[in-house]
Amino acid sequence: MKRITLIKGDGIGPEISEAVLKIIDSSGVSIDWDVQTAGADVIAEEQTPLPDRVIKSVMENGVALKSPVTTPIGKGFRSVNVQLRKELDLYANLRPCYNLPGIKTRYDNVDIVVVRENTEDLYAGIERQIDDDTAESIKRITRAASTRIAEFAFNYALKNNRKEVCVVTKANICKLSDGLFLNCARETAERFPQIRFREILVDNCCMQLVQNPNQFDVLLLPNLYGDIVSDLCAGLIGGLGIAQGANIGEDCAVFEPVHGSAPDIAGQNKANPTAMLMSAIEMLNYIGANEAAFKIKTALFETLRAGIKTADLGGESSCSGFADEIIKRLRCII
């Protein structure tokens, strides 16, 4: 039986985790969940929101499913999400973004994969207070990390039958940092002649995405632009409630939804578990449980096609009610 770390998180984390676990359990796949707590709730007892036991568990198991953990704005601890990605060297953030059945959006046939560098840029946390009225953040970009993520994007494109990789920067302004990221992408592109290569500035990319998203295939971005553009892409397909994600490194992978802990709706059984479920489906594919992954996806899509939706998509289902509807359909498939 495969042992997988489950990080339950906070805010809507526990509700969506419970829904997703119930669905996975009903698919017949056997998983030994190694449940780990993290975030604000463990600080009092363990003096840190990300205890070493969590890192150790993911390293040992090689795979984790993670629900959101709140990042407090301003002073305090470093983001659990950022620290986890850094400590486990989960250098690639992969966010496939495509229309799901039954969810009407402005554009049909959106099918974009966001590949975001996950370890540096403004997320490196190199900040300093110059004086009371001045603060600085360092935007750190290295050749090694930029080449590694570019290779990931091109290899992903090749393996998944994608046609183009488009690198997104602001290299006309951040000439050295984004310029280096762009150059590494250019050099890598030369080694993948089968895949088309395109360059775009991030501001133009955002405008093009809202006007004509169907022109894009795989997007390759440094950390911060990747964060922002992937939320934009989530908006194109129906919002954060359905946007899946994965953080991938050489030795382990952590699957998690794009959204945060949504404190505004936490504890109300209102959250949409689809983003977490889609992330879990990719996790099942990653561990080779392709049949269970396929069945769960089919049941989810049938549920959405039947017009059953949570409030964020204009429906009336609760989080647990939506999960029950998926399980009902899953039982017919099995």
Ligand code: ATP
């Ligand atoms: P973070 O900084 O951790 O990414 P955030 O405050 O930017 O968090 P979210 O917590 O993702 O953003 O929430 C943004 C908005 O999207 C909120 O109004 C929230 O209620 C909504 N939202 C996020 N996830 C879901 C979900 N699974 N189901 C329904 N609504 C959601």
